Amino acid sequence: MASRTYMQNPVCLIENTKDGKLMINKEAMKLLYDINEIVVVVSIVGFYRTGKSYLMNRLAGKTHGFSLGSTVQSHTKGIWMWCVPHPTKHNHCLVLLDTEGLGDVEKGDKNNDCWIFALAVLLSSTFIYNSVGTIDQSTVDKLHYVSELTELIKVKDSDEDDSDEEIELLKVSPAFVWVVRDFTLQLKIGSSTVTEDQYLNHALQIKSGNGRKVMEYNMPRQCIRNFFRSRKLFTFVRPTTDQNLHQVETLPESQLEALFVDKCREFCQYVFTESEPKTIKGGHRITGRKLAILVKTYVDTIASGAVPCLENAVTSLAKIENTAAITDALTHYKKQMEKMVELPVVNEKLTEIHTQCQKEAFDLFMRRSFGDQDQEYYKQLVAEVQKHYFELCHKNEAASMEKCGNLLGSLSAEMEKKLREGFYARPGGYKLYQEDRQKMISEFHSTTGNGIKAEDALNEFLKQKALEGDSVLQADKMLTDKDKQLAVEKERAAQVRQERNAQEEKLRSLEELRKNEKITHEENVQQLTKKLEEEKENMKREQETALESLKREQKELLEKGFTERSNEMQKQIQTLEEQLKTTKTHDIMKTIGTLIFGVAERGIDAYASYKTVKLHSGSTRK
Structure with a gap:
């Protein structure tokens, strides 16, 4: 979806119904769900x-889109969304959320405003508060909505040990x-004369003291300072005359105040440049799908x-995404194996295809998974x-046995006919029988594409024909008893050699698996190293951002003499x-080495056990 407009116009993401309930718009969710790029919200x-x-229309690069309204009524009900390609960040999507106006007298339920405010904070990476006039006490x-955020948002599911709640909240808070x-x-x-930011910090200064009025004065200011990781102020002059305000979206820039136009450009450039991708606990950057x-x-x-609980939300998201990542990766592996493997196939080719398809599947999983504690989903x-x-290996063996059985049946058809007609029931018949059997074995060996069970199939076939050969031997009047005894011993020696060939074939199969597991081990180490390094960097970035914010705030408090709070x-x-x-x-x-080696060894042991069970069940049937 890169480099194209995701949505031509805004859509309602969260509808605020007439009875004050918040309801998700399924169509908007589907649009968001299909965005696989990182989002800046x-x-x-x-x-x-x-x-x-x-x-918000200006941020979208448009003059129309989100409803402005030209009456005293609030036009935006609930939360509206507009997804556009990010103008400065490649392969990122800019998600704009325009919320219903606070304080709508027609709404009646003040709690509704609180939830709209809280959702905007929870979902965004940059949170914009828009007001008119100046920043004064009123x-x-x-x-006051920001003062209520601590009551509307929980960091952890448990109320125990909440001493670090402010820290955890700061890690994922948006810029203000x-x-x-x-x-x-x-x-x-x-x-x-001061800058805009100095003016804002002055307006948000807290007072010393513990009286009720001081605490009421400090509460919203302290919450803004504590909750948001950075603060920025933009002051806009009136865009045009009162008479033209109702049509500001249709006026060309030449008819707007120059200072207003310049400030709009400065504001947009700041948001485009400074707004970070939306992250969740652990510093994980999220896609449109995850945002949905x-x-x-x-x-x-x-x-x-x-x-809403941040910890529960991340846990739920990780479970959904990691489960889906397993499904997608496994589906890809199965489809590619089915497409590329034509049974029966030699071991080397099967393991080569398996290794390639497995790597592609793990690549898919690594790109999508996150927060996989102890790599449980990976191991799954x-x-x-x-x-x-293993199932495919079993099918490959069965296909090989079936093909070899059919081939041996076809090659031995002429001998079967001769047996029925009594061709070998004469003096010298055993020699003729041996010559025909050796010719059949040579033709079998010279036939390609028999698969990995050729020697085993031949061994089983010759065992089944042993009684038949012995009958021909005993019926041959040309041979003495001593000749017959020597012939029996040669047959036993040949049978031992064939069984050894079949056993070596099995060992080669297991050795090929071990070789494949070693290759897989090395590739998985590389994949997991890259994945865990990325997650480590995400966590470092999250912690460093929060630390920088705290130190900046502490420095300002010390300068103002608030030693206790500092x-x-x-x-x-x-x-x-x-x-x-x-x-x-x-x-x-260290983590990867222990994890991957254990998984690889368990895989080999499981396959060896699988082979043993198959061999045992096969010998039991015989």
Whole structure:
């Protein structure tokens, strides 16, 4: 789906029904589910009639799309989605989420606003809050939704040991961008001119003290500072005159305020450049398909009356994706083996095809799987591939036995006829019988494509014909008793040689498997090393980003004299530093060596046992 428009227009992703229930739009989910590229998710929230949709249309590179509305009514009900190719990140999809305006008087249920706000935070990698006028106490008070996030989002399923909850939440939190529309003030603090970001940090400064009013003042500010890993402010002048506001989306840029147009470009460039791919716990970057699963998980949880849990969501997502990864990989392996293998086939060719198809299957699995704790899903795939391979080996042996049996039957047809007609029942008949039998064996050996059970099939055939040959021998009047005794001993020696040939054939088969398992072992080490290194880097990036955010916040608190809070943050910083140290020093090769060797050895032992059971059951039947 790379390099094309995923969706021509926005669609409703999560519908907000008239009775205040949130409901998933199945059509939108299917569109999202089909996106296999990494997604950068940008959501926007704010009170209705504040121009949110206009900015999202600009991010989509369009002037139309998300409904702007030109009346006092809120137009966007629920959460609307627009997926477009990312303009600056190759093979990435930009997912834009435009949310229903907060504070809609027609809604009646304030909890509904809280859930819309919480979902926008949960799903996005960049979270935009859109407001009008300036950042004052009234504006911050309206952001009470962020203060309620800790009640609406759980990090872990268990309430035990929640001391590091802020750290875990910070690892997966989105970047925070505050957009202030129709801004008319000068960017000044006192008499000093400041940047937009300095203005924002000043507005979000907390006060010292423990009184009720101080705590109420600090709560939303502290939540914004703690919850989001970065903060950015954009101030926009009014785009045009009051008379033209209702048609702003149709006006050419030449009729809009130049400062507004410039700020729009700056805003879009920042979002395109700085917005990171959406990640989940462990630093895993997710695709549109995985985002769709998260949407369903969160909305279903809210509908059930429970609170969305990040840990449960990741666990559910990993289970769904890893199970699907096994299914896809195994299906690919089976289809390719069926396509490329024509039974019976020699061992070398079968193992060559198996090795190739297995590598392709594991490549597919590695690309899709994630969060595979202790590599349980990987080991399951190995077991399933081995099982199918063993079954195919058995079918190959059976096909070889069948083909060889048919060939031997055809080659011995003339001898059968001679036996029925009494051709060998005369003096010298045993010599003629031996000559015909040797000719038949030579023709059998010279025939190609008999498969891996040729010697075994011949051995079984000759055993069945032993009584027949002995009858011809005993009936030959030309031979003395001593001649007959020597002939019997030669037959036994020939039978031993043939049984040895059949046994060597079996040993070659097992040795070929061992050789194949060694090759598989080496390839799997490479694949798993690459996979686990990527996951290690993801985790490091996640921890480093959170650590950088905490240190930045701690530095600012120290500068403002908030020593107590700074000391509390130092404990979190130390915890993160320990986590990062553990991640950096984790010995991947030790884990891989133990895991792969064990799997490979179990595979060989399983095949050897399988062969033993087959041989035993075969001898029992005989």
